[in-house]
Amino acid sequence: MDRRLFLQGSGALAGLGLLNGCAKRVAMPAVAAAGAPTVPFYDMPGNIVPIRADLDRIFRITVCLRPFRAQGPRIEVVKMGDKPVVTNYGHGGSGWSLSWGSADFAVRKAMEAAPGVKDCAVIGAGALGLTAALTAQRMGYNVTIYAKERAPYIRSVRATGSWTPDSRVALTDKAPATFAADWEKMARTSWGMYNSYLGTAGNPIEWTDRYQLSDDPPRNPNAPVDPNMPTDAEHQKPQHDFARYADSIADLHPKSQLLPPGSTPFPTKYVRRSTSLSFNVAGYAKQLMQEFFIAGGRMEYREFHTPNEFATLPQGVVICCTGYDSRALWSDESVVPVRGQIAWLIPQEGAQYGIGYKNLNLLARRDGIVMQPSFGGEDEGWNDTNEQPDRGVAEAGVKILQELYTRMEPIIAKRGTAIRA
Numbered sequence: 001m002d003r004r005l006f007l008q009g010s011g012a013l014a015g016l017g018l019l020n021g022c023a024k025r026v027a028m029p030a031v032a033a034a035g036a037p038t039v040p041f042y043d044m045p046g047n048i049v050p051i052r053a054d055l056d057r058i059f060r061i062t063v064c065l066r067p068f069r070a071q072g073p074r075i076e077v078v079k080m081g082d083k084p085v086v087t088n089y090g091h092g093g094s095g096w097s098l099s100w101g102s103a104d105f106a107v108r109k110a111m112e113a114a115p116g117v118k119d120c121a122v123i124g125a126g127a128l129g130l131t132a133a134l135t136a137q138r139m140g141y142n143v144t145i146y147a148k149e150r151a152p153y154i155r156s157v158r159a160t161g162s163w164t165p166d167s168r169v170a171l172t173d174k175a176p177a178t179f180a181a182d183w184e185k186m187a188r189t190s191w192g193m194y195n196s197y198l199g200t201a202g203n204p205i206e207w208t209d210r211y212q213l214s215d216d217p218p219r220n221p222n223a224p225v226d227p228n229m230p231t232d233a234e235h236q237k238p239q240h241d242f243a244r245y246a247d248s249i250a251d252l253h254p255k256s257q258l259l260p261p262g263s264t265p266f267p268t269k270y271v272r273r274s275t276s277l278s279f280n281v282a283g284y285a286k287q288l289m290q291e292f293f294i295a296g297g298r299m300e301y302r303e304f305h306t307p308n309e310f311a312t313l314p315q316g317v318v319i320c321c322t323g324y325d326s327r328a329l330w331s332d333e334s335v336v337p338v339r340g341q342i343a344w345l346i347p348q349e350g351a352q353y354g355i356g357y358k359n360l361n362l363l364a365r366r367d368g369i370v371m372q373p374s375f376g377g378e379d380e381g382w383n384d385t386n387e388q389p390d391r392g393v394a395e396a397g398v399k400i401l402q403e404l405y406t407r408m409e410p411i412i413a414k415r416g417t418a419i420r421a
Contacts, residue, residue, distance in 0.1 A: 210354035
């Protein structure tokens with residue numbers, strides 16, 4: 001599988017073109033093998049270009065500490081002296097996904113707590129800080145962001161870039177009774193705002209297909225765990241009962257499909273396809289910052305050690321969006337770190353899809369192909385503050401990809417697809 005290029009297609013639909021005397025790769029929709037059950041022509045899987053799964057294509061490894069709270073995000077008003085401060089932190093693995101909805105909640109609380117005030121301070125320049133600042137501007141505030149760092153140094157840019165609005169956002173038995181409804185409002189608000197970025201320059205937000213691959217039948221999540229089954233991420237029962245709310249917004253995106261055998265080039269017995277939003281975080285974060293400055297926003301580099309320091313700011317209201325740093329800043333022990341590591345492969349033209357296979361989650365984005373091995377299931381990284389990259393885990397993810405594409409090779413070859421070394 002070393003550095004091979006696959007060309008997908010068949011007969012009259014695919015071929016090799018010439019460009020300056022050299023063969024040009026053409027990726028065509030996957031076509032089922034002869035006699036195999038198929039999906040309708042208009043619904044066939046799109047381009048599935050194999051990823052160049054070489055260890056030397058890892059160009060960086062990043063680690064992020066997700067700020068999880070069992071009760072869900074903390075969005076409430078606290079007084080520091082006479083100054084109202086709105087907290088907006090603790091979103092777990094849902095920071096980017098819920099950011100616009102959380103910002104709407106936080107800014108409206110600020111307006112209620114300080115009616116008539118037109119100057120607002122936002123603490124933090126990550127996903128929650130940038131969206132809170134822009135939302136405040138759109139609601140008439142003059143906004144100054146105070147932050148100790150900004151992109152590309154903030155933790156938010158180390159995210160996988162997927163729409164995951166209920167990823168480790170709360171525990172089922174700890175979230176308040178009102179949280180499910182609040183979560184739905186936040187998710188729908190965010191969804192609407194993300195759709196407004198579709199088609200804009202640089203493609204900060206895109207729709208992508210995801211393929212969940214397995215050789216075993218899909219497991220019923222409510223079925224009892226067999227103690228004789230291997231304790232990998234597919235079969236391990238989580239120690240924590242993370243709340244799930246996605247069913248309440250099922251109307252926002254297409255339903256997943258269990259594709260017929262042979263309808264894709266993937267070698268596994270079961271292939272489930274879904275379509276979801278992807279965030280090209282590098283370009284998206286820059287675009288948000290540019291919008292903030294164009295609208296007259298100001299930014300100052302500053303680090304706060306206690307919330308009491310907010311009282312010294314000249315702005316009449318403060319929105320605090322400090323992510324995992326909120327644990328130390330607010331002495332809030334309810335914030336639990338959940339470590340997540342991503343290995344980045346060099347972006348690849350034509351590769352724009354996601355895969356879930358043997359404990360590996362992969363998303364091919366324009367700013368990098370992000371791989372996140374998860375050998376411990378949803379509990380992996382729980383209460384782990386280690387932010388040092390683990391090269392061994394990154395390489396294990398690449399080897400899983402190599403194994404997958406090696407299994408795909410004879411399927412591609414059997415279909416008469418051209419393979420070039």
